[in-house]
Amino acid sequence: MLILQLELWLVATNTYVVAPEAGGPAVVIDAPPECFEPLTDLLATHDLTPTALLVTHGHVDHLGGAADFVARTGVAAYFHPEDDFLARRPEDQLRVLMGTVPPGDYRPPETYRELSDGQVLDLAGPRLGVVATPGHTPGHCCFYLAEEGVFFSGDHLLAGSIGRTDLPGADYETLMTSMREKVLPLDDAVTVMPGHGPSTTVGRERRFNPFMGGY
Numbered sequence: 001m002l003i004l005q006l007e008l009w010l011v012a013t014n015t016y017v018v019a020p021e022a023g024g025p026a027v028v029i030d031a032p033p034e035c036f037e038p039l040t041d042l043l044a045t046h047d048l049t050p051t052a053l054l055v056t057h058g059h060v061d062h063l064g065g066a067a068d069f070v071a072r073t074g075v076a077a078y079f080h081p082e083d084d085f086l087a088r089r090p091e092d093q094l095r096v097l098m099g100t101v102p103p104g105d106y107r108p109p110e111t112y113r114e115l116s117d118g119q120v121l122d123l124a125g126p127r128l129g130v131v132a133t134p135g136h137t138p139g140h141c142c143f144y145l146a147e148e149g150v151f152f153s154g155d156h157l158l159a160g161s162i163g164r165t166d167l168p169g170a171d172y173e174t175l176m177t178s179m180r181e182k183v184l185p186l187d188d189a190v191t192v193m194p195g196h197g198p199s200t201t202v203g204r205e206r207r208f209n210p211f212m213g214g215y
Contacts, residue, residue: 001018001019001020001021001126001145001147001148002017002018002019002020002021002022002026002046002048003016003017003018003148003150003193004016004017004018004019004042004046005017005193006035006038006039006042008032008034008035008038008039008065009032009033009034009035009061009064009065010061010098010102011032011061011196012196012197013030013032013061013062013195013196014030014193014194014195014196014197015028015029015030015031015032015035015039016028016029016030016152016193017029017039017042017043017046017048017050018124018126018128018145019046019048019124019125019126020124020125020126022046022047022048023046023047023048024047024048024049024124024125025048025049025050025051025123025124025125026043026046026048026049026050026051026124027050027051027052027053027054027121027123027124027126027128028050028052028053028054028069028075029053029054029055029056029143029152030054030055030056030062030063030154030195031053031055031062031063031064031065031066031068031069031077032060032061032062032063032064032065033060033061033064033065033104033105033106034065034104035065035068035069036065036068036069036072039069040073050073050075051075051123051124052075052076052077052078052121052123052124053066053069053070053075053076053077053078054077054078054079054115054121054128054143055077055078055079055112056079056140056141056142056143056152056153056154056155056156056195057079057080057083057086057136057137057139057140057141057154057155058079058080058083058084058085058086058087058108058137058139059086059093059137059155059167060090060093060094060097060106061097062154062155062195063079063087063090063108064090064104064106066108066109067105067107067108067109067110068105070109071109076112076113077108077109077112077113078112078113078114078115078121079112079114079115079139079141080114080115080116080132080138080139080140080141081114081139082134082137082138082139083137083138083139083140083169084139085169086137086139086168086169087108088108090106090107090108091106093167094106096167096168115130115132115139115141116130116132117130117131117132117141118130118132121143126145126147126148127145127146127147128143128144128145128152129143129144129145129146130142130143130144131143131144131151131182131183132178132182133153133154133156133175133178133179133182133183134171134174134175134178135156135163135165135170135171135172135174135175135176135177135178135179136154136155136156136162136163136164136165136167136170136175137167137169137170138169140154140155140156140163140178141154142154142156142157142182142183144186149187149189149190149191150190150191150193151183151186151190151191151192151193151202152193153183153192153193153194153195154194154195155194155195155196156175156178156179156183157179157183157192157194157205157209158194158195158196158197158200159192159194159197159198159199159200159204159205160200160205160208160209160210161197161209161210161211162175162176162179162209162211163175163195176211179211179212183202184202184206184212186202187202187203188201188202188203188206189201189202189203190202192205
């Protein structure tokens with residue numbers, strides 16, 4: 001299994017490419033603004049053809065480059081409909097996060113395919129399970145590559161931290177309920193690939209993440 005990673009845009013969002021091997025189809029996870037050139041360069045380096053774009057949630061640093069990527073590659077974007085209200089107002093998000101709207105095109109794709117909890121996506125060889133984890137946003141989803149023991153956690157779980165819950169639609173108790181019911185039951189050895197920062201494991205976060213006390 002091939003898992004490639006890029007840190008992109010102003011807030012160093014992790015974008016992932018998942019493929020069975022070089023020289024074939026691949027799934028992209030998250031598309032921050034200005035992602036097209038570096039992402040397509042990475043795909044070309046490994047002779048990969050994108051078949052789908054999976055988006056963990058509707059924040060602009062994960063979705064703001066999706067319209068451009070979809071339009072120029074022809075792939076379908078997938079995200080949860082509960083985050084549509086965020087996706088449709090990227091400028092409002094930018095004003096909250098940065099106090100300004102940097103130049104750029106942050107529009108979401110005009111159409112997208114809806115994700116739902118428990119769905120299994122077989123789009124490029126690897127079977128990715130959809131794990132709905134509301135809290136950071138109402139429609140936040142993680143993606144679980146169970147056969148490889150890899151969990152793409154978006155902004156739900158980060159190394160030593162969790163996603164922000166002070167933004168529109170976020171809720172701390174909801175996030176921690178999702179954590180307790182959907183993430184912490186995973187095996188300690190499962191690798192966590194977050195939306196920002198370094199990778200970690202479920203076991204490491206269970207033991208050392210300060211937000212996990214009592215869980």
